[in-house]
Amino acid sequence: MSDVITFYDIPSIKGISWSPNTWKTRLALNFKGIPYKTVWVEYPDIEALSKEIGAAPTGVKGDGSPSYTLPAIYDPKTKKAISDSQNIAEYLDATYPSTPTLFSAGTLTLQIAFQEAFTTAALGNLFAPLLQESGFILNERSAVYFRQTREATYGKKLEEFSPLGAVRDEHWKKTQAGFSTVAGWIQKSGGLYVMGDKASYADLSIAAWVLWVRQVRGASSADYQNILTWDSGFWGKYLAALDKYTTPDA
């Protein structure tokens, strides 16, 4: 296994992958059937790890210095480290052309825009409740770091992002409306998936966000089970069909 791709992911106290952005990469690797090993990295260690393996920064901090995030991979075949889930997906298609295609010919730009449209339509009201709950499933060192950085960004306590009750209910109600819009788009494809009968990266990116709910709230939680019933059960069918790409999950 020493010559397989190393996939750097963020652990939770449940011992499983949970971050929506790292799930995009895990799903992509599984979809393509590319072997890999997972290395778990706590939040405060991401920057040092990224510099060590030579993964490029993915953004800029408030003070103007580069910021580093996961997912990242290191591929011994090309001796390259790649960061950012979209970059990794494009790299995998380019480097392993004989594996199933994430972006079929001519659709890369469309799929990038699809993710933007999905984010605008469906995720705006999911961030607050899920960020809040994510803060409570991290190991100690990551939990401290996560709370500190998110509270600085949003200017309030994690517990205030989406308090249970009316505020939380409203977030979920708007999230459901957004998912309904997206279900309408997908149902025009003529098949179960965004591109019809064949899954593509657009589907994996949606699944990654719903896996965030499943891993953080639990598969048997009302929050997750409700999603499966939305749009007359469309989401349940859709996610069941994509579930095979969640394995291996660590």
Added chain:
Amino acid sequence: MSDVITFYDIPSIKGISWSPNTWKTRLALNFKGIPYKTVWVEYPDIEALSKEIGAAPTGVKGDGSPSYTLPAIYDPKTKKAISDSQNIAEYLDATYPSTPTLFSAGTLTLQIAFQEAFTTAALGNLFAPLLQESGFILNERSAVYFRQTREATYGKKLEEFSPLGAVRDEHWKKTQAGFSTVAGWIQKSGGLYVMGDKASYADLSIAAWVLWVRQVRGASSADYQNILTWDSGFWGKYLAALDKYTTPDA
């Protein structure tokens, strides 16, 4: 010509097509090489015309009653009237399968989402200045109707949507930033167009919005000429390549 599609469009005082939504249909018909004749309809006559030809409403008014918009087409081949630019584009692909394809296999959902993402990224700040200027290029009856309905919707005078000076400049600055985001998406396709070397409906829908600027402000206006220079001239090249689909324009 009596057996060709009738295309219902909204005239301007310049005697040309100008509405971004009807341009989508005109570009689609030209792209596919389907013969048609244009019938010009002033705003206050759209509802009666739509009912007369049997075109479905495209929305709901404030009072809950159905609202009617152009574009609409009547196709004597199928004896069907179709309204809504997206519906018309899908109808044309389905009914004329031997003409060039607007939505190549598997991309309908992606292209619908692309238009949503383009709207969010690039159009938010273009609406105010262009709606304002559109009000001044309509024939008398449409001008009165347009002013009345838009002022009721936005709660201010047409002249206040985007006054020349700091407000208008800010709208254009933000529009340019949005177009730059979209140029970044398109430039990942590996070709000049959204899907690479082949134009598709996504490109025509972008062109339709820029034609709104060209027809309302004029081809030699600074507003239009500036766009051509954005992103190191990308938009100039892109629109020049799509320009052949603007003919015939009436």
